[in-house]
Amino acid sequence: MSFSYISPSHFYQFEKLGDDDLEIEFSSDNFSPDPLDRTGPIYFHPRAPENLSLVEAIDSMNPLVDCKIANLTDEDAPQIYTVCGSGPRSTFRILKHGLETTEIVSSELPGVPSAVWTTKLTNGDEFDAYIVLSFTNGTLVLSIGETVEEVTDTGFLSSAPTLAVQQLGEDALLQVHPKGIRHIRADRRVNEWPAPQHRSIVAASTNSRQVAVALSSGEIVYFEMDSDGQLAEYEEKKEMSGTVTCLSLGEVPEGRVRSSFLAVGCDDATVRMLSLDPDSTLESKSVQALTSAPSSLCIMSMPDSASETSRSSTLYLHIGLYSGVYLRTVLDTVTGELTDTRTRFLGPKPVKIFKVIAQGLPSVLALSSRPWLGYSDARGQFMLTPLTYPMLEWGWTFSSEQCPEGMVGIQGQNLRWVRCCPTVVWLSEVLDVH
C-alpha cells in the first residue's frame, strides 16, 4: 500500500518475491559504512515493477492549482475544469456531478416502446421473469432466462398498449390496458374486467393486493384482492373534478392487508389523498395544490434521519410535475396529511418517478431531461443526484441472477424522429452511495 499526498494513493499486490529473476543484487554489507571511503559506481537498469501489480488507485487532486467553472457541453449543470498534480503525472481534469452507472447491455427494438415493466411470476420469486414492453399499438413480453426471448403464451393481451403490470397475490399476474384489467391466474385462466362503455382507463396504480384505475370520465375505480385471490371491485367510485393524470397506491406495509392511501393527481394542478380504509373507501383525506399538473406520483417509505427512532422509515409522497419540478412531501400515515414539502427543479421535461432499489435501500428514479436518483446517503440524509446517463423515457427495476439490483430503461432519443433507434438499456446494478 502506498499513500501519497501529491499523487494518487496506490494499492499493490505481491506477484512474486523477486528471488528467481536475473537481477544483480547489491548488499550494503559489501560497502564500507564510512562515507569518506571511495566505492566504485554501481550500474543497474531501472525498469517497471514486476514483482508488484497495481490493484487499485485512489484518485487525488492534490495539488489542485487552478480551476474554471464553465458549461461547455450544454448540460444542465456546469462542469468543473481543473489542473492538478505535479511533474509528469499532472493532469487536466474534468469533473462532473453524477453517479456512475454501468451499462450491462443495450439492444435495439423494432418500434418505439412507451413503457417497460419487469415482473416476477410468483410472490416468492427472487428474480424477474418477464420484461413487458408497451408500444402504441401493442404489448411485447420477453422472458428472461439464458437469453432474452419473446414469449406469446403468457396470457398478456398483446394487441393493446399496457398501462400497468403487477405480480398480484401469491402467483397471479395483472395487466392493465386502456380497455380493461386482465387478471391472469397461475393456470393461465384469465379474468377480465372491462372498462365501462365509451370510457377507457387513463391511469392505473397497483400493488400486490390492490388496484386502482382512473377512467377517462374522471372516475376512480378501486379493486382489492379478497381471500380467494379474486379481485373485488368496490362499489364506491370517486368522481374527480378534473382529468386524472396519475395515481399511486404505494406498497402494502408489512403485516397489513392494504396500503391505506391512494394519491390522485389531477390536471387542475392538485394531488388528493384518498383513504382506502374499508369504512371510508375513497374519501378525500387531504389536498395539495401544486404549481403545475402532476405527471407522476409515487408513495414509498424511505429511511429518514429526522424520524422518531433512528432506524425507522418515513412514508413519502414523491410528486413529479409537468413543469419539470420534483417534490417530496412527508405523508402522515394516520391522517394522510402532506407536510414538509421540498422541491427541486430537475429539467425542462415532465418528471416521471419510479421506485427502484439501490444498495438494498428503496430509492427514487426521477426522469426528466436527465435521470436522477433520490436515495438516503450514509448519514440518512436524502440526496438527489443525477446519473451519468443519457435521458431516459421510462425506468423500472430489473433483477436477475447476474444483476440483482439493476434498472431497465427506455431511451427514446427523440420520439418525433420515429426512425431513430430507441433502445432498451439495463442500467447498472450498483450505484455506490456510501
Added chain:
Amino acid sequence: MYTNDELVRIFTIEKLTDNLQQESIPLSYTPRKMLKHPDQPMFYVIEADANTLSVATKRKLLNGARNGDTNELAPVEFGNHRGEGHWASCISVVDPIGKEVTQRIELEENEAAFSIAAVSFSSQDDEWFLVVGTGKDTHLSPRKSTNGYIHIYRFLNDGKELEFIHKTKVDEPPLALLGFQGRLLAGIGKDLKIYDLGMKQLLRKAQGQVAPNLINGLQTQGSRVIVSDVQESVTYVVYKYQDNRLIPFADDMIPRFTTCTTMVDYETVAGGDRFGNFWIVRCPQKASDESDEDPAGGHLIHERSYLQGAPNRLNLMCHFYPQDIPTSVQKAQLVTGGRDTLVWTGLQGTIGLMIPFVSREDVDFFQTLEQHMRTEDAPIAGRDHLIYRSYYVPVKGVIDGDLCENYSLLPRDKKAMIAAELDRSIREVERKIAVSFLRPPFVFASERVLTYSAGYAEPGCVLGWRNSWYHLEKGRLETCGDGVYSKNKKKEGGGTGVPILLLTVCYC
C-alpha cells in the same frame, strides 16, 4: 432474440466511488495556471517544472552522449530528468470536448511560463491574442531572474492551435497579465504597466508603481484594477485615461499573502492567502465614488497618503480559516437558475463553496445553530471550533456549513435539545439546513471524515505545505470579462453586508 443483435453493448463497472465523475487528460509538467478561450471551448495550460531538463536540452545532451545507455525511461513512471538551474516549461492547448492536447509548445532558452491571459487588442481590430509571461533562468529562493519575456500568440483554427508572433523582453518575469480596455495590463515586479501590440514587440503605454513587493494577480471592472501583492493584500487602482496614469486609492491594513482574488462586485473583492485564509474586503462607498468622479484624477494624485499607504483603507467584511490554501476563487452558478455563489479550490484538492445569505432571519438561525453545534459536536481531539476557524484572524461573517450539516448525525436527544433552543422541530431544522445549503453538485459522501480529520489536525502539516507552496506558485491571475461599471451592477452579488455561509467540501 434481441440480445444477439449487433447493437448489444456490455459494459463493466470500473470503480464505485463517489458522486463526482472525473476524466483526466495527462499533462507534461506541473501546471501553473489555466485559461479558457474567450469564445471557444478550449483551455490553455501553462506548465513549468524547476530543476528539470527541457526537451531541447535533453535532446542535445543525448546527442552528445557517445557511450553508455541512452534508453529513455517513461517520465510518468520514473520522473523527468533533473538538472540544477534548468527549467522545463510548455504551453498546452487542451480540448476538453475531444479530451486531448491538440498542441504543446515547449519553451526554450531556459524560460518558464508564469502567467497567461487572453487579450483583445483594439489596435488589431479587437482580435484575441494569447499572452504568456515567462522568466528566464529563474531562481526561486531567493527570487531572481535574468529577465522576463512576454510572448504573444495568435489563435488559429478555432483556438485549437497557436501561432507564435513575437516576444518582448521585460525586466522581471510578469506574474500577472490581464486584458484591460483593449490593451495589455502586466504586473511586472512592483510596477503595473500597460502595453499595446506593435509589429515587432509590445509598446509600453503607461506605468505606475502600485504594489509594495510583487504583483501576483490582477482583476478589473471598468477602469478600476484590483492589484494583489504577494505579501501586502490588495490595492485598488484607478486608471485615468486622460492623464494616462495609474493611481492607487485604497489598500488593506492586514498584510495578506494573497494567492487568488476575484471581484464580487465593483467595491468588493474575495480572495485567499497563503496561510489558508479566505477573506472578503470592501472599499468604502465614498472612496469608491470619489475615485471615479474626476476624469483627470488630479484630486486623487494630490490626496494625502494615510499611514504610508493609499489614502483610503478597505473594510474587512468576512474572514474565515478553511484550512486549505485557496488556489482559485470565482463567482459561479452551480445549479441552473440558482444563486451566484463563490466557488474556491484549495491546494490539497478542496473544492469549496461560499453561499451568500439572503435574509437576516437565516443568519440568526444559523448563528445560533452553529453555536450549539460547537458545544454539542465538539471534536474528540478537543480543539475548539471557534479557535480553529479563527486561526489567523477572528472569524467574521461566515458560518461553517459543514459543522451545521453535522446536525443530522447527532444523537436524537441532542437534536431535540438544539431544536427546542431554536424553537423548531427536528424536521424543521433539518429542512432548513437542507434548503439553505441545497447541496451543490459536487459534494462527496466521504467528505465529512476528510474535512474532520484534516480540519482538526494541528496545522503543522500545513506549514510544510506552505513552504512547498511558496516555491510552487508565486503568482496567480484570473481573467474575467471587462465588466463595465453601472449602477445596477453595484447591487449584484453578496455585496450587502450580509454574512456569507460556508460549505467547505474537502476532497483529497
